[in-house]
Amino acid sequence: MIKLYGYELSGNSYKAKLMLSVLGLDYEWVKVDLMAGAHKQPDFLALNPFGQVPLLVDGDIVLADAQAILVYLARQYGGESWLPLEAEAMSRVVRWLSTTAGEVRQGPESVRLYHLFKATSINLERSLQKSEFILTQLNNHLANQEWLELGRPTIADIAVFPYIALAGDGKIDLNPYPNVLTWINRVKNLPGFVGMSGIETPIAA
The missing domain is CATH 1.20.1050.10 (Glutathione S-transferase Yfyf (Class Pi); Chain A, domain 2)
Incomplete structure (x- = not known):
């Protein structure tokens, strides 16, 4: 199952969540408490050395950056509608x-x-x-x-x-x-x- 690491008050985390939802995809939400510095802990930095949310994990694919995640989800699951190739x-x-x-x-x-x-x-x-x-x-x-x-x-x-x-x-x-x-x-x-x-x-x- 897809995992989305994010913080509930992060607009960038939200846009990834919104894209998953409009595509009708099931996923697991993993809270990263930015206020507690969870994004700077070794276990999270091992996934994303930039120490930022959102982070998407889809099988063996690990993707950081909200815009990159939108591109991936659109092309992998949304076809031509959300991001055309022309x-x-x-x-x-x-x-x-x-x-x-x-x-x-x-x-x-x-x-x-x-x-x-x-x-x-x-x-x-x-x-x-x-x-x-x-x-x-x-x-x-x-x-x-x-x-x-x-x-x-x-x-x-x-x-x-x-x-x-x-x-x-x-x-x-x-x-x-x-x-x-x-x-x-x-x-x-x-x-x-x-x-x-x-x-x-x-x-x-």
Whole structure:
């Protein structure tokens, strides 16, 4: 069985959990208590020398990094739907994986870390500026389309979603970005969607 090592308040752990769920895959959740430093203990470092979550173990395959895990799960279990192999289509999806590790991390993810985990080493003003930039870009991008790329949900949406949806943890108001809010609700209504602390699962009608 697949094992997912993660921490329940980690947005990156959550995106791997969300992908497993929308694909309908059974897996074992293994909690790594970041607050207790479990990710820096020898047994975990033996699996991931970077000392980070999430970590996926699927048989003999051991994979670190949330974006890499999304790629693996999409190609191994999701087929063409979640990550196509055609050159342009794949490039459009991968572009958002880079955005997740860049602008989203430098913006909403950092602001959340500052407020929720008291990460005072973060430059809050700069992170708020980065947040405004990426949220404006997303809002404009989603003005005339339902999903980030290809007219359907892909791992681009799963990658970008968590820290945008968790913006409230960083005291960021999403009301000025109505297209982003609509997209968040659209993701929440994907079959198999699961939430986390700060992201509610929609109540079934």
